[in-house]
Amino acid sequence: MSTTGFIFSNLNSNTLSLLTSDRTVAAIPFACRYRLVDFALSNMVNSDITDINIIANYNFRSLVNHIGSGKDWDLARRSGGIKILSPGQEARQADGMVYSYRLEALRSIRDRILELTSDTVVLTDSDHLCNIDLGDVIDFHRANEAEVTFVTVQSKMGELTRIPQTAIQADAKGRVTDIVKSTGFDPDHPLRSIRLFVLSTDFLVRSLDEAVARNYHSFTDDIIMHSPEKRRFFSYCFNDVVIPVTSFLEYYQANMLLTKDASVRNAILGKWERPIYTRVHNSPPTVYRDGCSVSDALIADGCVIEGKVENSVLFRGVKVSRGATVKNSILFGGTYVGAGSSLNCIVSDKNVVISDDQTLSGAETAPFYIAKNKRI
């Protein structure tokens, strides 16, 4: 009995468009030193899943660069380990585009799935961040002899989402009784899927055969929403912190939440028995010079801080010069903030240079994004 992991690197990239102009969703930098995929990968590794496939479709150069041999996640293995599956010919749709649905992606790697010797698979996107023991979910799945187990959270009153989410109704034992799509709180379907699934391999293979036979494209629309009450579908309700990163604003708010809320920080990054692994860069420790002032900031190694930093997330090698102020901002690796400049609600992509005495400001509900390598 073993488990194989599949990570979809680039579903829903259109809603994160600014950050995904030259990278996949999985490779979006997050919280000083991570990429989104690190959370899915670390959850698997920390739950002894060491045969992992990342399904890429396009723009995956920075992802390949990040993963390397997989050594930093302890996934450089002779048996199993990590593989990045690039799109093959069969992934092309009639219109020449690569797949955009989960099921299409899986169809394109059907050969690989038929070779699996594991009894269960974990499928996950990279846009819901949590620190979860997947071993518990898999035990739950096996104990129920489930075909699919959905990891879910309780949706909250008044909650709205831009893209429709899978809303689930389940009985007391977690058996799924109905599934709908919803953009808000639905009292009849109070559980929301975080797009992290455990499937029995057998069910996955049968679904793929059916998808080929009937030309299905969407896992949600064509497979799981067809009379779910007749299947063995279960909901595993996860009662810990889950941070959705499905839009640019959510991305910004997620980073800000980490600087403000110690309980969220601990739930995601602070579990010593389940650390989040990432690619190692050998940056020296961060230097804080005389006259700097820092509060509620998450900071990576390799930075030099001379000015003022408040409620911000600084990636590796950021320099905040004398007299500069950085507030409510996210500065990616190598950002340079010149002397006397002032930033508020800014998301600066990699290697942005902000010269001396500039004032830039976005709003908390509409942070201002500065593209990679730009000079201001």
Place this chain on the structure above:
Amino acid sequence: MYCKKECIAMLLAGGQGSRLYALTSKTAKPAVNYGGKYRIIDFPLSNCINSGIDTVGVLTQYQPLALNDYIGKGAAWDLDRIRGGLTVLPPYQNGKNADWYKGTANAIYQNIDFIKKYDPDYVLILSGDHIYKMDYSKMLAFHKEKKAACTVATITVPIEEASRFGICNTREDGSIYEFEEKPKEPKNDQASMGIYVFSTNVLLEYLEIDENDPKSSKDFGKNVIPNLLRSGERLFAYPFTGYWKDVGTIGSLWEANMDLLAEKPELDLRQRFFRIYSRNSARSPQFIGKTASIQSSMISEGCSIYGTVKHSVISGGSVIGQGAEICNSVIMDDVVVEPGAKVYYSIVDSETVIRSGVTVGDPNAGKNRITVIAKGSDVTENVEGTVETK
């Protein structure tokens, strides 16, 4: 298998470093923490890989657990190779004999088979006791150019301290005519850095001679180098300019850490083309809270700072509580300084807890009175001075 290398390095990492007291009671000196995220051995190992030397024998003896654990198979320095790479060389049993390494020369002598395996033209002898960045390939080129039998790297030291070192007396062309180990009255200020390049045949010949000399104390500085000179071999001094620090004492280790806090430190850890690599652990980013105040300090990943940190180096995973004050100190890995505790002029070894309200060290102590707290201590009352492991 064909493994010929032009030059291999032998890194002597077995020393106890007894003048670091509590810091080395359970750890070999090369594994002592430095600069927030490094260990002393990161410097010679990174120098090797940055100098194009990809075959390194690391000779261990004293308290090797932490050191072996840290270096692993050398992956952190890109030294996990199919051909060459890093090999840990502990003392071993041999027929009837089982010998500890009796001196630096004997340690190399016992590993002649390792050297012969790579059939190198040159052997670089290093020690794991110093903080410096050096391109050994330049020293090797110097050695070849001078057609030397042995080249000794030297550095200018203050003349009043020269009697602590091995002093090279040289002619105008840089050739050495006399080598004095710790002379009472030094003739000049050119100290040996304990870094030697040997032509392999010369090394093997003189190691054999030294091994068979019952009066020898089997040491490079005391025996082998003077012996080469007596036999009229070509010895040259290779003058090194740049930051070099012998961190053999508490005071010098503390000072080497403080050197990093200068506005423009002499030892530049930020250079991209000569990186110092180290073993990284999966730690979260550092978090600086609202109540924190940090001035001219270096802080590493995994730290949470809520108190005051002035002119100090804080290593990975340490927590400095609200109202706590750290001044002119070195805090190693995973230390907890509880709210309200004070630390002045101290080196606090890893996994120590300093309880609320306790004062460690003296705010007026200065460089010559550094307080040392041993690894894993639980400090519940005020302390000052060297604190030994219980």
